Amino acid sequence: MAGDERWNYGNMDMYLPQNPPSSGAISQNYNQQTEPLPHRTDGEPPVTQNGQATHEDSAFYLLKDMPGIPRPGGPHHVSPGAQAAVDITGSVNLIQHHGLEHSFHKFCGKKVKEPLSNFLPNLPGFIDTPGLQDGSSLRSLIEKPPIVGKELYQLSGPQLQGFRLHPGPIPEQYRLLHQQPPAKKKHKNKKHKHGGASSTASGEKEKKTKKQKKHEDSEKKEKKKKKDKKKKKTGST
Amino acid sequence: MAEKLEQLEQHLEQFIENTRQMGIIVSDFQPQGQPVLNQKIHAMITGMQEIDRCKAQLQDVQVPLEVFEYIDQGRNPQLYTKDCMEKSLAKNEQVKGKIDALKKFRSQLMLELDKVFPEEIAKYKAAREIVKEEHT
Numbered sequence: 001m002a003g004d005e006r007w008n009y010g011n012m013d014m015y016l017p018q019n020p021p022s023s024g025a026i027s028q029n030y031n032q033q034t035e036p037l038p039h040r041t042d043g044e045p046p047v048t049q050n051g052q053a054t055h056e057d058s059a060f061y062l063l064k065d066m067p068g069i070p071r072p073g074g075p076h077h078v079s080p081g082a083q084a085a086v087d088i089t090g091s092v093n094l095i096q097h098h099g100l101e102h103s104f105h106k107f108c109g110k111k112v113k114e115p116l117s118n119f120l121p122n123l124p125g126f127i128d129t130p131g132l133q134d135g136s137s138l139r140s141l142i143e144k145p146p147i148v149g150k151e152l153y154q155l156s157g158p159q160l161q162g163f164r165l166h167p168g169p170i171p172e173q174y175r176l177l178h179q180q181p182p183a184k185k186k187h188k189n190k191k192h193k194h195g196g197a198s199s200t201a202s203g204e205k206e207k208k209t210k211k212q213k214k215h216e217d218s219e220k221k222e223k224k225k226k227k228d229k230k231k232k233k234t235g236s237t
Numbered sequence: 238m239a240e241k242l243e244q245l246e247q248h249l250e251q252f253i254e255n256t257r258q259m260g261i262i263v264s265d266f267q268p269q270g271q272p273v274l275n276q277k278i279h280a281m282i283t284g285m286q287e288i289d290r291c292k293a294q295l296q297d298v299q300v301p302l303e304v305f306e307y308i309d310q311g312r313n314p315q316l317y318t319k320d321c322m323e324k325s326l327a328k329n330e331q332v333k334g335k336i337d338a339l340k341k342f343r344s345q346l347m348l349e350l351d352k353v354f355p356e357e358i359a360k361y362k363a364a365r366e367i368v369k370e371e372h373t
Binding site: 089090091093094095100103104107108112113114115116118119122123124127128129130131132137138139142152153154155160163164165166167168169170174175 | 250253257263264265266267268271274275278279282283285286289302305306308309310311312313314315316318319322323325326328329331332333335336337
């Protein structure tokens with residue numbers, strides 16, 4: 001995997017010594033040092049007793065845990081939660097780690113169709129149009145929630161009188177609401193969509209129609225034979 | 238959870254079907270259809286009561302708001318899940334690349350520092366070993 005080259009290296013200079021010392025000078029200073037250096041968490045080099053930061057003491061400040069310095073939870077104590085969090089990094093395939101491989105192949109392996117009607121094929125009406133056009137968007141429902149919390153009661157007889165309608169068709173502008181979208185052509189490969197159940201059902205139907213045809217054909221033949229016999233009898237007499 | 242969602246889905250489908258049938262009755266209304274219409278209105282109120290009862294069982298279901306944007310645009314909400322998965326995979330790969338680059342930088346830095354400050358790096362490595370042993 002390629003790394004991101006647009007990183008900001010601006011803050012990295014604070015960790016580098018400004019004047020690189022010779023190795024001899026540092027070793028001399030380390031031998032003279034008797035007390036452990038105070039631990040700082042802000043990344044700055046430790047301060048000596050005279051209050052001045054020295055680059056000679058900068059050999060170990062990069063260590064997270066300084067040897068010889070006790071920590072509140074015990075020597076070099078790390079809580080289990082923190083340790084577990086440290087183990088899981090971006091270098092691990094997190095989809096595999098969380099057991100989402102099946103979901104990943106299901107959504108990203110196959111082509112997911114764009115229209116909403118493919119997700120809800122049984123809904124009547126035109127649902128693929130944007131909700132903002134006809135004011136049926138879910139966003140408007142969230143921004144202006146309806147009145148809730150009231151009890152729902154059945155309507156009484158006098159209340160139902162308000163729903164007495166005049167006979168006849170409704171105006172044309174309202175008829176479009178009940179129009180169904182054109183039926184989609186079903187592909188011949190029905191077996192793949194519906195599995196084995198419908199294939200056996202369709203097979204049984206085909207068998208039935210074949211059986212019915214055979215039965216009908218045999219009945220027709222019998223009727224013809226009877227007619228022929230009658231004709232022969234009437235002809236002979 | 239799946240059963241509760243299936244139950245809600247069934248109630249919603251019945252409600253929608255009832256509404257559709259009401260629309261057909263109303264589109265070309267006949268007087269003899271009035272009792273049927275009244276029956277449909279009763280069924281609609283019953284449907285709303287059942288859907289309201291389902292609400293209490295699904296209080297802990299959380300839906301991201303971004304899905305609503307997909308639905309409002311007439312798009313399949315499964316595309317949102319697909320986009321989330323692809324984005325997370327891309328971010329995972331990006332972070333892994335950064336980690337690998339930093340590891341390479343660290344190893345290269347240690348090599349160069351070892352050349353310039355051999356004694357200090359030797360002490361540093363010894364201190365790191367102590368820390369590792371105390372962790373394990």
